[in-house]
Amino acid sequence: MEFTIVGAGMAGAFLALSLGRQGHVVTVYDRRPDPRGATVAVTSMNLGLSRRGLAALDRLGLSEEVTRLVVPMRGRLLHNVDAGPRFSPYGDGGILAIQRQDLSALLVDAACREPGVRFVFETRCTGLDRDRPSATFEGPDGRSFEVRPDVVVGADGAFSAVRRFMHHELRAEFSQSYLEWGWRELHIPAAADGNHRMADDVFHLWPRGDTMMFAHPNRDGSFTCSCVLPFHGPDGFDSLRTxxxxxxxxxxxxxDVLALVPGLGEAFLRRPTxxxxxxxxxxxxxxxxxALIGDACHAVYPFLAQGMNSAFEDALELTDSLAxxxxxxxxALARYYARRKPNTDALAAMSHRNFAELRDTVRSPAVRLERACDTLLEKVLRHRWMPLHAMVTNTTIPYLQAQHRASRQHRILKVLGAAALSAGAVAVGRRLRR
Amino acid sequence: MEFTIVGAGMAGAFLALSLGRQGHVVTVYDRRPDPRGATVAVTSMNLGLSRRGLAALDRLGLSEEVTRLVVPMRGRLLHNVDAGPRFSPYGDGGILAIQRQDLSALLVDAACREPGVRFVFETRCTGLDRDRPSATFEGPDGRSFEVRPDVVVGADGAFSAVRRFMHHELRAEFSQSYLEWGWRELHIPAAADGNHRMADDVFHLWPRGDTMMFAHPNRDGSFTCSCVLPFHGPDGFDSLRTxxxxxxxxxxxxxDVLALVPGLGEAFLRRPTxxxxxxxxxxxxxxxxxALIGDACHAVYPFLAQGMNSAFEDALELTDSLAxxxxxxxxALARYYARRKPNTDALAAMSHRNFAELRDTVRSPAVRLERACDTLLEKVLRHRWMPLHAMVTNTTIPYLQAQHRASRQHRILKVLGAAALSAGAVAVGRRLRR
Structure with missing residues (x-):
């Protein structure tokens, strides 16, 4: 069959490769330039490749090639203000830090090795006739043309044009929601000797309640940081003027970060939010x-680091359904949708909740206590108890199943908590009666 | 001040009148023709004017003029399949049926009597510069022009162009959702002697679970019916082919309706869904x-009949805030938004819930029982207990307050229900022990 994919980002390039392997004819259009030449613009936080993403790359025989580009992170290091940093391991496999441009170029390269696949860059999708189907594009010379494949796939991100055209005057459900927080990227350069200036095998996290920061190690000794602040208020982007x-x-x-980035103030103010x-x-x-895949149909908050990983799963499910x-x-498309939608809905709900937890890790004793119990039970009940984060990150358990299992565990924790409280109350009562 | 209003429907025409009364200069543009000449296209169900809408019209001195156009409905008549019809009164004031075209023409006429107000029809809004602000329009001759008022108001309905232009690349929250049900209008003509073929002073309701129908009496002896069916399934629009x-x-x-509409099958199939x-x-x-008002910022399911009524309240709040x-x-605009948004959010939630209740009235004994208790308590506790529907329809209690009060009452009913159950259980227990 013949496919037109709109968007050559992670989702589109991976799908092109996956379909190409099945012998389909695929053309991918992207309005941006070829990632193998140009510098890829920042559009999302650092990429974290977790078990699901790696399993997907493995299915296409790319895991070895990819492994050469990653920096493994074996856990996260919490940087506290008062106390020293605290380490908590990720468990099996960990998460692999990878730079967007590296992975993007690798995927496009790999897809181009398939005889049926080609990429057309700097070419914008301007229309869709969903019934034929056909799509119109405008190339870098300003000229328009039309293509008529069997299937058009929108892999064009959260503000997908394909989605808008496809849903026009249909009874489509749609919602978009923004956090009152935004983020800016910051760069911690390598030390003079080329080494990393902080631990290079962990995910660095500075949770501070209303503000927070993350850092991923890069292969060149530098770190890419994402600084998350509210838009408004005393610590908001609006208030940071000089x-x-x-x-x-x-x-x-x-x-600790201020000490590592020369000219941090100016660098921060130059970056977009x-x-x-x-x-x-x-x-x-x-x-x-x-069909839509990836952010075009389920953009989520990035704090569970599953955007790319879930897009790869979409692409494999779509390919399998066509087979x-x-x-x-x-x-095929109906099967793909029926199998993925409940899982990405679960991912969205978990990502939303995870943001609140990350924010409150530092403040709420209840959140800290539940985390601690979760980790303890994981050790004691090995394989029969797994914290949500571990199921999402270290396994390929479908998201919906992970969500159900986590909420079952949460209920058990609550019952145990209530039992502990009543036991305490009974003990106190006995003591008083004596 | 100078205002441009996009949309001359209920919300836009009423706002123009309200602003004109305060001495503002107002131009209203609408892509449709003048409702005083043309036949107004059906775009929403029959209009039900309830206490809030009437109070708003009264504030602008229109209630007497409007009263000449209405047909009062003093309650609703449930048409059952097996048993005879059952009447349930609305209480104070009832609801007034009015035809969209009549009210639309009246509002435009009244607004035009204000020296600062004018209407421009068959002219489409094609752009907005929210910062100047300015708006561009295309007239019936195809020529474009720009206007530069102090404030642009989007009163252009659920698919508002002003909203889309205003939100472009802002962090705007947006969601749209459709029911799996649609509706078609049907007309029951007057009898040969010009009289109504059913009771002319009630709202007729045929609740059937997955399908339902309503009818409003018109002044000319006819009825306008709204027939609500699922899109799919055995009784769905999709299945009705001949x-x-x-x-x-x-x-x-x-x-009973089949007997009153000659050629019902053909008439039904000719109508749009x-x-x-x-x-x-x-x-x-x-x-x-x-600023946005009415459906442009809070389109709701129409089953509480509050779309127009809430749009009038928006318009008065906006006018008051400017004063x-x-x-x-x-x-002024910040005050308007802060005061209206919580109330229309409450209305949306209540409208959603009301649809489910309407559907299930016929099927669920629990819903029927709660309704019956509600009505009984209203009679016993007069003024201290009021069913939700009565608060929405017969009062001007803000929607949010109505929602809170109704959920308080709902909790009391549940407690009473539990108490009654336990009392029953105790009684049964005693009997068994004897």
């Missing part, structure tokens, strides 16, 4: 003719 | 320059 405003905030909240959006929509497909119904694309 | 399919459904579910959409968004305003901050439109 380099000394920025430095005052860092001195108070992230003093990014939003944190979540998008949910239905349906994802139109007959056997149009299962080789002559019936409508049945 | 006149005899339609008549079979009516014979089973709405036999309308969707039922709910829209929620934030923010509604941009600085002191752009309170005559030299500071930013403060």
């Amino acid at each position: 380099p000394s405003d920025v430095e005052a905030l860092f001195r108070r909240e992230f003093p 990014f939003n944190l959006v979540t998008v949910s929509t239905a349906p994802w497909t139109y007959e056997g003719k149009v 299962r119904h080789p002559t019936d694309p409508a049945a | 006149p005899s399919d339609v008549e079979a459904l009516f014979r089973r579910e709405f036999p 309308f969707n039922l959409v709910t829209v929620s968004t934030a923010p509604w305003t941009y600085e002191g320059k752009v 309170r901050h005559p030299t500071d439109p930013a403060a």
